[in-house]
Each structure stands twice: as C-alpha cells, then as structure tokens.
Amino acid sequence: MQWASSLAWIGRLPSTAFSLKKKSPGKRSGESSRSGVQILPGPLNIEEKNMDFREMVVEALHAVLKDLSGERIAEMIEVPKQANLGDYALPCYRLSGIMKKAPQDIAKELKEKIALPKGISRAEVIGAYLNFFVANEALAKDVIKRILAEKQDYGKSDLLKGKRIMVEYSGPNTNKTLHLGHLRNQALGMAIANLYGANGARAIKANIYSDRGAHICKSMLAYEKFGGKKTPQGAHIKPDKFVMDYYVRYTTEAEKNPELEKEVQEMLKKWEAGDKKTIALWKKMNGWALQGIRQTYKEFGSRFDVEFYESKFYDKAQPVIELGLKKGVFEKDESGAIIAKLASSGMPDKVVMRADGTSIYITNDLALTKHKFEKYRLDEALWVVGNEHSLYFRQLFRIFELLGFSWAKKCRHMSYGLVNLPEGKMKSREGTVVEADDIIREMQGLAMAELQKRYPEMKKQELQKRTRAISLAAIKFFMLKVDAGRDFLFNPKESISFEGETGPFVQYSYARACSILRKAGKKAGAEIKNANPEALESEIEKKLIALLDAYPKTLQNCISNMSLHPLCQHLLELSSAFNLFYHEMPVLRAETKELRAARLALVKAAKIVIASALSVLDIEPIEEM
C-alpha cells in the first residue's frame, strides 16, 4: 500500500526485458509528440526467436505506430480479464486523445495496417480494443517446453542479483509467548525473503529478541515476589508460557499497587548497572522464554540466518547519540531526556534516551541498524513489523537521514495489519490474545482428524508428517493470501475446512498431479520428453497454459509491490484451472497417444510451477494428501 512505491533500486520493472528499449533512448513516456502520431503500414522484420508473444505484439504495433516508443506501447498493452477476449489487448482510448479520432476507428485502422507476426493467430476489434490472439499451438509449445527445461527455476529472475537484503521479522518479547499476529509476521517474513532469494538476492533472515527493558523487568519482578523457586519443568508448563504468567501476574498486581512501577524502573537501572543478582534472575527467565519461543519457531518452520539481542545492542548507541547531539539532530531537554527534533520533518519529536540514562526501544535500533549495514554490507534493510508502528519507522528513518548515514534511504518498513478472529479483536496488549501454540495445535488436531477419517490404516509416522504439512499450509496460506497492509479475519474453521481458497486446496491439486504422473508408469519420462504440446487445443487446456505463462509476471509483480498475495491468488487460479482440467480431460486414457503425451507434459509443467510457487511461500508441497 503506502510502501508499494518502495525499493528504489528495483523501481518500475521494465516490461519483461523489452527489446525495443534501446531503440528509443531517453524518450520518457508521456512526452511523445502530441500531434504527429500516425498509423503507417510498415515493413515488418521481426525475429521470432527469444521473443515472447507480448513483445511480438508490441513490436508489430510499433511498426505501424512509429511515433510512439516501444516502451509507451508496452505500457498500454493489457491482458484481457476474460479469456475469450484474447491474450493481449490494446485499448485505444488514450490514442484517441492524441490522434483526435474515435477509439473504435483507431482500432479498426490498426487492425488493417498491422502485420501479424507468426505465433499471433489473429487480431480482432472488440469495442475500442484491438485484441490479439496467440496461436494455441505456439503458446502451448513455448510455455511447456520452457517449464520442462527450466524446472524449479522457471519464473525466477536475476532482477535482484548481487543485492544483499536483510529481512528482520518476528521480533518477540522474551516475556511473552508468540501470538497469532506473530504467525502472520513470520509467514510474511519468510515468504518475502524467499521471494527475494528466488530472484537473485542474498536474502538474510534476521530476528531481534527484545530481551531487556522495562517490560522484561515486570515479569522478573513478579517472579521475584511470587515465584519462589518454581520452574517450568516443575510446573509442567511450556517455559515461555511460564514466564508470561508472571508478566500477567505483574499487570494484575500493579493495578492494585501502582508503586510497583517504581520498582520496575529501579530493577531496570540495576540491570543496566550489571547488578549480579538481577542479571542472574534475568538469565534464568530469559533462558526459559527463549527455549519456549524457539520451540514454537521449530513447530511453525520459522528460520533465521542471524539472531540479534537487544541486550547486546542497547548500550552501543552512545556514539550515535553523541553524533546526534553534535549535529543538533538530538537535544537534551530540561528533564535530561534526549530528544530527536523532528518538527521540521513534519513529525512529532521522539525521545531516544530516558532522562535517567536508560535505553528505550529506539536506542537499540539506532545502534543495531548501523551495525547491520556495516557488518553485512546491505543494499536494503527490511523490517517486517505491524502497521501500528509506521510512525515509529518514519521517525527512525528520518533520524538516520538527518544523521547523514549513507544507507538511510535503504531502510524499508514492510507493515502489515491486524489479525482478527471471528470472536473479536486480536491485540497483543489485551488479555484476549490467542497464542500461536494453541492455534498450531488446534489446526494439527483438525488436520489429523481429517486424515484419520480418510486413512484409518495410516502409520503414525506418515500421519504426523502429513498432519504437519497440511496444518502449516492452512495457516500460512490463509495469512498470505490477503493484502498484507490490511487487517483481516483469520477464520480457523474456514482454513481448516480445506474447502475454497486454502493451502490444502493447492496441496491437493498438486497431489492429484503427482498421482497422475505416478500412475503413468515408467515410460512417462520418455513420453513427456517427446511430447508435442501443440496437440493441446481445448479452451480448458489453453486457460491452464495461460496461467502457467503468466506465472513469471506474477512473481515480478510481487517484487515490485513488496507483496505476496498476488502469488497466492495466482496459485488459487492455477489450482482451480488444474482441477477443471483434471475433471474434464482424461490424461492416462486420452483419446490418442499424442494427446496422452501432451497432457502428461502439461501435468508435469503444472506440478513444477505449483511446487515452485509453494516453496516461495514456505509451504510444503506433498505428493500424497
């Protein structure tokens, strides 16, 4: 949404390595001469090799619309929403503004003058659109051959080649268990890192443990007062949950006794001073929390290449603070607190260090971000953090700019909305939090029940393996299929029902494809190798092929918009199209040997693309459901 225009160095993607770009250097879209656009019948000398159909259409149009740059034309080309309207279309409305003619007439004139390249079977005027139809055979052959040759690499690019991008996500507090919102965060973090990785970047997955500060002292204080010598092991409670119980205890006690707040501040001071007893308590409780949180990461499949701890960075900010004071970016106010003055940037001021000299959250980021860029030589740092912190990040990034750090412009906040539940709101500071562990367990239970119903004889090990894959797919896909910037409603029952727009639905389609290939027997490999995809002529097959063809474009769309949901939507369409194909078109018992081979090749291609897309989303494709 508001971060859509980010990633400056990615910028607007050129329309698929458009080859005419070189021929019109420096000509920016929009400045092409208003008056002199004419339709000229032109000689056509289009090389067909290594050019996709879109480029062919653009070049053919460029030949008759010489006054418009190829880029400009490429911008105007659309893909019709209805398949029966063709594969590419040129809306002529904008041309009518330039050429002072009715758009319908322009479309007609273009149709007459244009020379169709091979591979484009026909052009048709429909309303004010000139629609192009790719020859079925050509598209089928091209797409399927390409997928079978490139395998998992199909659709991936080297757009981000050489870029080092750090994706920081999860960021748990070590006084609480992970909650439902963390699952969205982690699904997004892993998927965006995978997406960058698939397009050539070195994507570094990073975590920051917020393991010190006033909030941590609260659970420590409660344990000190009420915990005695209890341990998670003794109490048979998951260790992070055990720690959180004391945090909750603090909150209820503090309502009765506001004096506790002062004790917290005292404890924080002692902690920062390195008081032995306080540190020992902190180490003990923090160890418990980390142990429990990591267990949840393992369950959910969250992985990190680097782990940072606030406790190791909060006190490294002194040089940055001093630089800020020297440059006048920061000021000390009457109370002694250090303030970043941001009014001239149109933002509220921001306290960067408390009056008593202790650190707050931003103090850590001041030091850690510098460390990230210097040590990891990043081209971009991304923070996957909820959108309630968007002002915080605007302030943080602005401070970096004011301090004159060269990398200030390479910081991005990937924000996301709240996860709501049917029963009510999901907020981390209210009592109604839904714990990640509970959600995962609930989903596993439902997945397992479904599997046991279907396969009562299944062995325990296999059952557990599938349960895990399916339940995680249900959660992750549900989290990723909607626009990250928006709040959305997570409906456990719906995602568990395995009907509709769900991860398991996609997995099921994949399993069906695998099943066909398995049953095709040993000769299938040879059949596919020698297959002639041009035999695929039905509308159903064509639709499926078109979606396979559009996959690379969807991936690029995801990168330029920093979003994952278009990929999920594409995957749903692809799965639906595959299921329809599966239902209507016999493969193993196809009418002819040629058709059988061609359809096997199509199934293989669909299988490859589904698996590849799922792996970007960090969802496991399974051969059997």
Next chain:
RNA sequence: GCCCCGGUAGUGUAAUGGACAGCAUAAGGGCCUCCGGAGCCUUUAGUCAGGGUUCGAUUCCCUGCCGGGGCGCCA
C-alpha cells in the same frame, strides 16, 4: 486536537484509471461403474454517502459518515 490507514454480495476477500467488479464461503439445484469427490458444474447476491477530475473511477482529489491505529521518556 493533530496525523496515518481502511469501508466491495449475508460473511471473508481480489481488481498497474479500462471491457460484464473477479474468487471463496453461506443458501438453492446438479455430477462418483471413469487418472484421488479435500473435487467439478450451476442459480441468487456487492463498490458507505455526496460532489469533482477524466472519453472512462472500486481505484485519483474534496467533504461528510462509520471503523481501526498512532501522537517526547511502553515494545
């Protein structure tokens, strides 16, 4: 008070300013001697209100209404 973000069928959601606003669920009607029915086909139903820009607005601008979030020592 100021700032940011939302408002699309009963419900959940999609749509670089373009064709008939897609999809899923729910509700109704169909399809298993046939490669896995966790599937497929089909019917009903929607852009908060009012202005503006545009050939064209769910999309951009303004106003209002409703909802969410944020605003110097909480993460």
